[in-house]
Every structure is written in C-alpha cells, then in structure tokens.
Amino acid sequence: xxFEQEFEVIxxxxxxxxxxxxxSKHPFRVVNNKALEMLAENIKEHGLLNPIxxxxxxxxxxxxxxxxxxxxxxxxINGETEADVRIIKCTDIEAANIVIKSNLLQRxxxxxxxxxxxxxxxxxxxxxxxxNLSTGWTKLDENAQKALAKEFDVSKSNIYEYIRLNYxxxxxxxxxxxxxxxxxxxxxxxxxxKECQSIIHQYFFVDKKDILNNEYVKKIRKYRNNLTVEILExxxxxxxxxxxxxxxxxxxxxxxxxxxxxxxxxxxxxxEKLLIGYLKNExxxxxxxxx
Numbered sequence: 001x002x003f004e005q006e007f008e009v010i011x012x013x014x015x016x017x018x019x020x021x022x023x024s025k026h027p028f029r030v031v032n033n034k035a036l037e038m039l040a041e042n043i044k045e046h047g048l049l050n051p052i053x054x055x056x057x058x059x060x061x062x063x064x065x066x067x068x069x070x071x072x073x074x075x076x077i078n079g080e081t082e083a084d085v086r087i088i089k090c091t092d093i094e095a096a097n098i099v100i101k102s103n104l105l106q107r108x109x110x111x112x113x114x115x116x117x118x119x120x121x122x123x124x125x126x127x128x129x130x131x132n133l134s135t136g137w138t139k140l141d142e143n144a145q146k147a148l149a150k151e152f153d154v155s156k157s158n159i160y161e162y163i164r165l166n167y168x169x170x171x172x173x174x175x176x177x178x179x180x181x182x183x184x185x186x187x188x189x190x191x192x193x194k195e196c197q198s199i200i201h202q203y204f205f206v207d208k209k210d211i212l213n214n215e216y217v218k219k220i221r222k223y224r225n226n227l228t229v230e231i232l233e234x235x236x237x238x239x240x241x242x243x244x245x246x247x248x249x250x251x252x253x254x255x256x257x258x259x260x261x262x263x264x265x266x267x268x269x270x271x272e273k274l275l276i277g278y279l280k281n282e283x284x285x286x287x288x289x290x291x
Contacts, residue, residue, distance in 0.1 A: 027117030040074035067102035116165035
C-alpha cells in the first residue's frame with residue numbers, strides 16, 4: 001500500500017508553489033539528476049498522480065512540504081506555478097514522522113548523511129514524546145539508542161555511528177557519502193572541533209599531503225581541539241613515506257605485464273593459478289618440515 005493512500009480522504013487543494021517551502025529539517029537531498037528529469041517528464045505527460053502532502057505554517061498563507069519534495073522540484077522544472085496538495089493537520093512530532101516514513105518507503109538508496117539525519121530526527125521525536133521540549137539536535141542516551149535500533153532494525157552501534165556523522169562539517173560529510181572516508185574514521189573525526197576538521201579536509205583531501213587511515217587517526221586523536229598543519233606534517237614524517245608512493249610499485253607491475261596478455265581476465269586467471277600453486281607448495285613444505 002502506498003504511504004500517501006492513508007491521506008486520500010483529504011481533499012486536493014491547488015496552491016501556489018511560491019507559497020510552499022521544504023520541511024525545515026528535511027534529512028534527504030533533492031538532487032537535480034537524470035531521475036528528477038525523468039520524473040518531470042512523467043508528470044508533464046501524465047500529470048501529478050499523487051498530490052503533495054503539506055501542512056499550514058504559522059497563521060496560514062504558507063505551507064511546509066512533508067512528502068513530495070522531489071515532485072515539487074519536478075513541477076518547478078516544468079515551469080509550473082501551482083501544485084495539487086493535500087493539507088493535513090499534525091503536530092511537529094507527527095510531521096517529522098511523516099517525513100521520515102514517506103522518504104524511507106520511496107527511496108531505493110539512502111546516503112550515509114541522510115541516514116544520519118533520519119536517526120537524529122527520530123531521536124529528537126522520541127525525546128519530545130517523553131516530555132523533553134528542548135529544541136535542536138538532542139543528545140543520544142542509552143534508552144533512545146535501544147529504541148532506535150529496534151525501530152530501524154539495526155545494531156545500537158550502528159545508530160551511534162550514524163548519529164555522530166551529524167557533527168561533521170559538510171566538506172567531510174560529502175566525502176563520507178562518496179565513500180572516500182569510511183564510517184569508522186568519520187566517527188573519530190566527528191569529535192574534532194570544526195576548525196580542526198577543516199584543517200584535516202584541506203591537508204588530506206585538497207592538498208593531498210597523505211592518505212588518512214586508522215593509523216593516522218590514532219596519532220591525531222589527542223589533538224581534537226588544537227590540531228595544526230605543523231602537527232600533521234610531523235606525524236606524516238613519523239609514519240614514513242605516504243601510502244600513495246608505495247602503491248606506485250603495484251601500478252608499475254601491472255603496466256609491465258598487462259601487455260603480455262590478451263585481456264585482464266586472462267592475466268587474472270594466470271596469476272590465480274600461480275598463487276594457488278605457490279600456496280600449495282608452501283603448505284607441503286610446512287608439512288614436510290613438521291614431520
């Protein structure tokens with residue numbers, strides 16, 4: 001059953017797109033890509049089959065989008081000035097839950113940064129449901145961690161790790177989404193001050209002075225609030241030659257022998273046979289020495 005079928009009893013109203021705005025803590029990105037262009041074409045051809053779900057903001061006149069952010073952007077691409085919507089009445093907690101539920105059901109792929117915001121938004125809802133009326137991102141406690149783990153069917157450590165991503169600067173978060181920084185390393189970086197995170201981003205990913213790995217993170221952990229480029233350069237010297245230099249040998253090896261084979265697959269098969277033979281000889285040699 002489509003999530004928005006739950007609200008089909010609510011009449012459809014036409015409002016000006018200029019009078020609408022995205023949900024204030026929307027955890028999902030609306031990317032202007034091929035998929036969005038295809039959605040725009042589909043709406044142009046068949047119309048808006050599922051009206052956008054909104055709620056009234058303040059004393060009226062403006063509307064907050066709860067479900068249908070991508071459809072709204074598609075309408076803008078098509079040059080539309082009005083949109084069909086269903087206006088619902090709901091509390092802040094209910095609005096947040098609608099945003100989370102609708103997006104989780106409708107998206108095939110969720111980025112780490114989006115998952116981080118979803119978990120944090122649900123955490124905030126849980127706090128408010130228990131009477132904690134504080135605003136903004138709230139701290140994750142043991143009970144909330146257990147509740148979220150059960151709700152999203154993941155481990156408590158998974159909830160903790162993703163929520164920590166909310167403390168990363170945008171430049172680093174983009175690298176986490178693209179897979180250039182592993183989750184474990186990004187969690188460690190989330191404890192650094194914003195200024196220190198900026199230095200890390202510049203040193204490792206803009207200037208590319210070295211490769212950020214677990215060994216490096218262990219060395220810089222004690223400098224969470226006072227990290228400098230000089231400290232990073234000193235640690236780089238201590239750790240020795242940067243990894244990218246040592247990896248050039250592998251590139252040279254491949255270039256040297258790849259031309260002797262008709263395809264990479266052929267080279268892989270030959271290397272696999274050689275390695276299997278080598279490991280078998282090593283095993284026989286060890287068994288002989290043991291006897």
